[in-house]
Amino acid sequence: MDCENKKPLESIDMEAPEFKDFAKSMVDYIANYLENIRDRPVLPSVTPGYLRPLIPENAPDKPENWTDVMADIERVIMPGVTHWHSPRFHAYFPTANSYPAIVADMLSGAIACIGFTWIASPACTELEVVMLDWLGKMIGLPEEFLACSGGKAGGVIQGTASEATLVALLGAKAKTIQRVKAEHPDWDDNTIVSKLIAYSSNQAHSSVERAGLLGGVRMRSLKADDNLQLRGETLEEAIKKDLDEGLIPFYAVATLGTTNTCAFDRLDELGPVGNRHNVWIHVDAAYAGSAFICPEYRPLMKGIETADSFNFNPHKWMLVNFDCSAMWLKDPNWVVNAFNVDPLYLKHDQQGSAPDYRHWQIPLGRRFRALKLWFVLRLYGVENLQTHIRRHIGFANQFEESCKKDERFEIFSKVQMGLVCFRLKGANEISEALLKRINGRGKIHLVPSKVNDTYFLRMAVCSRFTRPEDMDISWNEVSEAATEVLKEQKK
Amino acid sequence: MDCENKKPLESIDMEAPEFKDFAKSMVDYIANYLENIRDRPVLPSVTPGYLRPLIPENAPDKPENWTDVMADIERVIMPGVTHWHSPRFHAYFPTANSYPAIVADMLSGAIACIGFTWIASPACTELEVVMLDWLGKMIGLPEEFLACSGGKAGGVIQGTASEATLVALLGAKAKTIQRVKAEHPDWDDNTIVSKLIAYSSNQAHSSVERAGLLGGVRMRSLKADDNLQLRGETLEEAIKKDLDEGLIPFYAVATLGTTNTCAFDRLDELGPVGNRHNVWIHVDAAYAGSAFICPEYRPLMKGIETADSFNFNPHKWMLVNFDCSAMWLKDPNWVVNAFNVDPLYLKHDQQGSAPDYRHWQIPLGRRFRALKLWFVLRLYGVENLQTHIRRHIGFANQFEESCKKDERFEIFSKVQMGLVCFRLKGANEISEALLKRINGRGKIHLVPSKVNDTYFLRMAVCSRFTRPEDMDISWNEVSEAATEVLKEQKK
Numbered sequence: 001m002d003c004e005n006k007k008p009l010e011s012i013d014m015e016a017p018e019f020k021d022f023a024k025s026m027v028d029y030i031a032n033y034l035e036n037i038r039d040r041p042v043l044p045s046v047t048p049g050y051l052r053p054l055i056p057e058n059a060p061d062k063p064e065n066w067t068d069v070m071a072d073i074e075r076v077i078m079p080g081v082t083h084w085h086s087p088r089f090h091a092y093f094p095t096a097n098s099y100p101a102i103v104a105d106m107l108s109g110a111i112a113c114i115g116f117t118w119i120a121s122p123a124c125t126e127l128e129v130v131m132l133d134w135l136g137k138m139i140g141l142p143e144e145f146l147a148c149s150g151g152k153a154g155g156v157i158q159g160t161a162s163e164a165t166l167v168a169l170l171g172a173k174a175k176t177i178q179r180v181k182a183e184h185p186d187w188d189d190n191t192i193v194s195k196l197i198a199y200s201s202n203q204a205h206s207s208v209e210r211a212g213l214l215g216g217v218r219m220r221s222l223k224a225d226d227n228l229q230l231r232g233e234t235l236e237e238a239i240k241k242d243l244d245e246g247l248i249p250f251y252a253v254a255t256l257g258t259t260n261t262c263a264f265d266r267l268d269e270l271g272p273v274g275n276r277h278n279v280w281i282h283v284d285a286a287y288a289g290s291a292f293i294c295p296e297y298r299p300l301m302k303g304i305e306t307a308d309s310f311n312f313n314p315h316k317w318m319l320v321n322f323d324c325s326a327m328w329l330k331d332p333n334w335v336v337n338a339f340n341v342d343p344l345y346l347k348h349d350q351q352g353s354a355p356d357y358r359h360w361q362i363p364l365g366r367r368f369r370a371l372k373l374w375f376v377l378r379l380y381g382v383e384n385l386q387t388h389i390r391r392h393i394g395f396a397n398q399f400e401e402s403c404k405k406d407e408r409f410e411i412f413s414k415v416q417m418g419l420v421c422f423r424l425k426g427a428n429e430i431s432e433a434l435l436k437r438i439n440g441r442g443k444i445h446l447v448p449s450k451v452n453d454t455y456f457l458r459m460a461v462c463s464r465f466t467r468p469e470d471m472d473i474s475w476n477e478v479s480e481a482a483t484e485v486l487k488e489q490k491k
Numbered sequence: 492m493d494c495e496n497k498k499p500l501e502s503i504d505m506e507a508p509e510f511k512d513f514a515k516s517m518v519d520y521i522a523n524y525l526e527n528i529r530d531r532p533v534l535p536s537v538t539p540g541y542l543r544p545l546i547p548e549n550a551p552d553k554p555e556n557w558t559d560v561m562a563d564i565e566r567v568i569m570p571g572v573t574h575w576h577s578p579r580f581h582a583y584f585p586t587a588n589s590y591p592a593i594v595a596d597m598l599s600g601a602i603a604c605i606g607f608t609w610i611a612s613p614a615c616t617e618l619e620v621v622m623l624d625w626l627g628k629m630i631g632l633p634e635e636f637l638a639c640s641g642g643k644a645g646g647v648i649q650g651t652a653s654e655a656t657l658v659a660l661l662g663a664k665a666k667t668i669q670r671v672k673a674e675h676p677d678w679d680d681n682t683i684v685s686k687l688i689a690y691s692s693n694q695a696h697s698s699v700e701r702a703g704l705l706g707g708v709r710m711r712s713l714k715a716d717d718n719l720q721l722r723g724e725t726l727e728e729a730i731k732k733d734l735d736e737g738l739i740p741f742y743a744v745a746t747l748g749t750t751n752t753c754a755f756d757r758l759d760e761l762g763p764v765g766n767r768h769n770v771w772i773h774v775d776a777a778y779a780g781s782a783f784i785c786p787e788y789r790p791l792m793k794g795i796e797t798a799d800s801f802n803f804n805p806h807k808w809m810l811v812n813f814d815c816s817a818m819w820l821k822d823p824n825w826v827v828n829a830f831n832v833d834p835l836y837l838k839h840d841q842q843g844s845a846p847d848y849r850h851w852q853i854p855l856g857r858r859f860r861a862l863k864l865w866f867v868l869r870l871y872g873v874e875n876l877q878t879h880i881r882r883h884i885g886f887a888n889q890f891e892e893s894c895k896k897d898e899r900f901e902i903f904s905k906v907q908m909g910l911v912c913f914r915l916k917g918a919n920e921i922s923e924a925l926l927k928r929i930n931g932r933g934k935i936h937l938v939p940s941k942v943n944d945t946y947f948l949r950m951a952v953c954s955r956f957t958r959p960e961d962m963d964i965s966w967n968e969v970s971e972a973a974t975e976v977l978k979e980q981k982k
Contacts, residue, residue: 007884009958012875016522019590023518026594030601031507031515044613051617057639059625065870066591069865073598077862080614084604097603099510100557103517105600107564109812110521112588113575120583122535123571126542134550138596148548159650160854170705191706194681206832207855212852213830214661216684216707232753259836291693315856321600321856326910339704341697345583345750345938345949354539362705362853363651364698365586365806365812374560381554383543384503391500447836458836467500 014066022066029070030102034085038465042088043445046080087463087470088444093259093287094317094392094418094462101321104375108368115366116358119348125357128157128370135326135373136316138382139292142305145328152333156360157369158325161286162207163362164311167327167335169198169215169251172280172308174338176250179278191219198251199243201230202263202426203258203451205284217251228261228451230254230412232269239277253300256301257288260449260458262416264288264300271306275361283310286325288417289394290317294386317386317392317418319464324369335360392418392461394472399459402475408482412454413427418461421449424482428455430489444477505557511963513557514597521593525576529956534936537571573936578954578961582938584750584778585808585883585953592812595866597754599859602690606857607849610839616848619648619861625804626817626864629873630783633796637817642828643824647851647861649816652777653698655802658818658826658887660689660706660742664770665829680866684708688733689742692721692756694749694942696775707712708742719752719904719942721745723760730768747792748779751940751949753907755779755791762797768813774801777816779908781808782884785877808883808909809876810955811867815860826851883909883952886962890950896910899973903945907936907954912940915973919946921980928972 009327012024054076083089085097115124133148133157147154158164173196180192198219200208212219222238224230239249249329253275254265266304267283272332283304289312291297295375304310311327329335346358358364380388403422412421423431435448435457446457459474505513523855574580576588606615623646624639638645649655664687671683689701689710703710710735713725730740743765745756759776765772782788782801795801804817805811821827827850836847851853872881887909894900894913903912914922919941926939926948937948950965964975 003887010878012871012878012882013955014590014870016526016590019594020518020522022590023521023594023597024515027511027514027518030597031511033601035507043610046613048609048613048841049617051614052621055621059629059868059873061873063875064869066594066870069869077618080617081602082604082612084602084612092605095603095605097509097601099505099513102597102600103510103514103557104596106514106517106521106593109593109596110524110588111568111572111575112586112812114583114586114813118539119534119573121571121573121575122537123542123568126571127568128538130543130546138550140766151753160856162855163853166853190681190685206834206837210830210832210855215830259834322601322605322856326631336493337700341701341704343697343750343940345940346697350539357689362654362657363699364653365651365813366876376921377550378555379501379557382550382552384554387501387503391503411517449834464504471961 006481010312018066019378025070029073034097034465037083037086038088038470040083040086041442042083042086043439043442044080044082045442047484051076051080082445085463085465087466088474089462090459090474091445091447093460096317096319096374097313098319098464100375100379101319101372104372105321108371111368113368115368116364117346117348117356118350118354121368122354124368124370125354127374128357129154129355131370131373131377132156132326132328134377136328137200139289139312140295140298141328144305144330145310148367153328153330154332154355155326155328156357157373158327158361159323159363161284161311161313161325162210164309164325164327165208165253165282165284165362166211166214166310168280168282169211170218170338171329172251173215173217175280175334176248176278180248188272192248195246195248196214196250197247199235199238199249199279200253201255201258203228203230203260203263204253204255205259205286208253208284212231224263228258228263230265230270231384232266232273234272235270239273239279248280249277250281253282253284254307254394256285257417259287260451261290261413261421262419263413264416267301267307268303275306280309281307283307285310285312287313290314291389291417292319293382294389296350314373317389318376319380319388320372324373332360376402388464395461395466395468396420398468398471399475404480408486420459421456422459423454423456424485430485431455431457433485434482438478438484441477441481444474492571509557516561520564522846525588528574528577529579529961531574531577532933534930534933535571535573536933542567542571546815558880563624576954576956578957579935579965580949580953581965582936584951586811587806587808587810589810589812589867589955591870592810592863593865593923593982595863596812599862602859604859606859607834608837608839608847609841609845612859613845616845617860618865619848620645620846622864622868623647623817623819625868627819628852630780630803631786631789632819635796636801636822636823644819644821645823646817646819647848647901648864649802649818649852650814651856652696652775652802652804652816653701655800655816655818656744656773656775657702657705658697658852659771659773659800660702660708661829662820663742664706664775664827666771666825667739667769671739683739686737686739687741688738690726690729691744692746692749694719694721694751694754695744695746696750696777698976699744699775715754719749719754721756721761722971723757727760727764730764730770731938740768740770742773744773744775745798747774747776748908750778751912751913751942752904753779755907757793758792758798759764762794766797771800772798774798776801778804778807781805782880782908784809784873785880805864805867808880809867810871810879823851874896879955886952886957886959887911889959889962890966897970899977911950912947913950914945914947915976921976922946922948924976924980925973928976929969929981932968932972935965
């Protein structure tokens with residue numbers, strides 16, 4: 001060793017004691033932010049481009065003090081934050097946020113391993129395998145989806161439901177190409193792909209249509225019935241028509257809890273149709289799937305044993321921070337083998353005896369996300385998570401009751417889970433004016449949707465801080481805005 | 492309001508004071524883990540299936556204590572962790588880990604917004620736009636890639652380089668389909684896609700080949716020259732040959748810093764060839780791109796102005812925790828318009844005046860990742876980040892010198908950045924035995940690679956805790972293992 005090597009290196013990193021002060025100050029900030037989130041305006045009033053003038057044009061050459069960075073959170077960031085965890089936030093669907101998940105992510109950031117293979121950090125892969133078994137059992141998934149059944153099946157954490165839909169589509173595509181090639185050895189891949197046809201309800205999420213675009217296959221949007229549920233006979237008719245025209249049906253998405261109205265496709269009908277016609281059935285239960293931890297909601301997933309893949313987002317309604325989209329596959333090999341590119345620098349001695357999750361997903365790298373599932377399940381316990389779900393559903397019913405008692409309003413579709421779809425009676429324009437008025441007043445935040453040309457407002461229960469009195473505040477806000485709008489209409 | 496509503500709800504969540512104790516205890520754990528990471532065995536000795544027997548078969552019904560969860564980290568998790576941030580870890584390439592990034596991610600977890608549109612949290616989008624400008628200026632990207640230039644260009648944070656490669660490919664595919672359709676209005680999409688052909692070096696990362704598989708297009712692997720660089724004339728020849736055969740060249744990936752040996756493709760030659768033939772040039776500088784913050788390494792990105800998209804991973808070598816893959820596009824509209832599915836519940840009044848980043852990426856949802864870039868840039872400052880890069884490169888040179896002084900060894904390829912590719916002189920089997928011995932001894936961890944049938948070991952400098960004496964320890968470990976292997980060979 002050279003003498004020179006013994007000279008102490010000048011430190012360029014934040015030192016541990018400073019980190020502790022900084023991180024603990026952030027812990028206090030976070031607790032204060034969340035416990036008082038109710039008091040902030042839920043929707044920011046900034047306009048596009050607000051942030052750039054608030055900070056320098058270039059990164060600093062020399063390090064700044066962490067206290068200056070802390071101070072800038074309220075000055076620069078918070079004025080532009082939409083507070084998704086405020087009880088006043090009723091837009092989209094919930095995204096999760098809990099103390100146990102935040103702490104777990106801190107640990108994940110410290111270990112900061114990349115779990116692309118088993119050997120790259122065995123704990124990262126193995127905890128994920130077991131957590132997906134825990135979770136699968138909690139929602140009553142049939143054994144043939146679980147790793148503990150001893151077969152090839154199992155679960156994986158994807159980043160988002162969009163990715164799960166795409167991964168399942170690509171697996172179905174690979175499976176079908178192989179089957180068709182065996183029947184028609186003279187057809188090349190392009191010929192087969194040009195004949196492939198996938199299906200979803202016209203109520204499916206926009207990411208389903210997008211998966212078709214990304215996967216380079218045609219996707220047929222099928223008409224849901226009057227209850228906004230996709231029915232088996234509709235799928236069967238479409239498949240038969242397409243078969244008659246020489247197309248190859250290969251993939252169908254059944255949505256349990258649509259984004260528009262939280263409608264549930266009839267999986268019990270769609271599954272058998274798919275199974276009969278070699279069509280891969282993927283179940284997208286992104287939001288509503290969390291409710292299946294309560295046995296009383298499991299009838300809504302009737303037919304699950306007929307599915308090939310199932311997906312829901314604990315990062316939506318089960319208090320596990322984004323990103324944690326749980327997906328199970330009965331036979332992951334279709335996905336694994338479709339995109340298996342295996343260079344020497346990623347090979348290891350234990351290949352085959354544990355999953356190498358890089359083959360199960362679109363990206364190569366992956367964080368240690370199973371930790372937050374583990375922390376949340378243990379620090380809430382199943383019973384408290386069930387209470388969380390039931391409470392949100394109760395809040396939706398509370399809002400529905402208020403709405404029903406007011407004759408100016410109508411409920412658009414059956415209230416399911418934590419979502420109420422409602423509108424002012426009459427022309428769409430009145431409800432459009434109502435939404436504009438509500439968001440303009442800035443006390444609560446909602447987004448609209450439109451089905452069969454009817455415009456309505458979506459009130460989603462989103463926050464874990466919500467209490468019955470918050471729902472009353474939200475209802476009163478809607479009611480007052482309606483009074484204003486209707487008064488103006490009369491002018 | 493009903494009387495009933497005023498009853499206090501039974502709390503199911505961890506309370507704020509308990510969270511503070513828990514999180515602060517985790518802060519102390521993290522500092523202790525990282526400051527003493529050098530003393531842990533870098534590679535775990537567990538075998539597949541080790542974890543399942545260590546925890547219950549089911550999630551608990553009732554909440555556990557956080558102190559029990561903390562205690563299980565050492566019992567359940569740490570025995571199976573590969574310590575990527577140990578100075579003894581020389582596998583793959585580095586992944587980032589820094590105190591400022593960990594604290595930023597805590598804040599991101601607390602705000603927990605989903606930044607799919609501007610209105611969904613304006614700060615999330617706007618900080619990202621400005622941070623990508625800061626970062627682009629730091630590495631000397633031409634103005635035409637930056638949002639601050641006032642045009643349509645700009646940057647985005649992707650999850651991984653694999654996704655950036657795929658997004659660029661899909662953008663190039665959409666652009667080319669539109670161009671070819673204008674020339675051949677009678678050709679349908681499938682006909683065009685069947686003729687598309689993409690290019691990369693045979694030294695490109697496995698994810699590049701995988702992007703071709705995922706995108707459903709052919710990808711031609713071109714031979715790098717003796718310095719393992721892809722040359723302009725090689726690309727030009729391939730393009731001309733393919734054009735002659737009626738194919739449509741549309742996309743080429745130039746790698747700056749390959750995974751095998753950190754070779755740099757000749758972007759200055761490839762770019763003009765691509766530009767001449769309507770071939771989208773994507774630059775994958777996943778690892779080495781961080782070095783461009785030091786002006787002395789920018790000659791390696793000569794020709795950058797000819798590229799259509801550029802990507803590097805601050806989450807590799809620039810101390811921003813995974814996931815933070817920075818990507819710039821001269822014209823994002825090809826990507827935005829290719830997969831633009833725009834349902835009513837995601838529309839907002841400000842569309843068009845700020846990017847809606849959901850159109851720039853594969854997933855729909857996205858976390859507030861710009862925060863960690865902001866914290867790292869401010870709390871290190873550009874100069875300390877430059878020191879970090881130069882120091883790692885110096886450590887590689889230190890190891891190279893040790894290797895060169897030992898006549899049993901040879902350097903496989905020119906040492907670039909923080910990577911040394913080396914081997915024992917003679918047959919591959921000897922170096923294979925060496926790697927097995929090194930990883931078996933368990934003091935340091937390396938992975939191999941193979942180029943043109945020659946097997947070699949890759950020593951990547953990975954940890955921010957590395958000091959010159961650590962590099963001596965690593966070299967001594969390699970040297971001792973070699974002595975053992977060569978002694979056994981003689982028997």
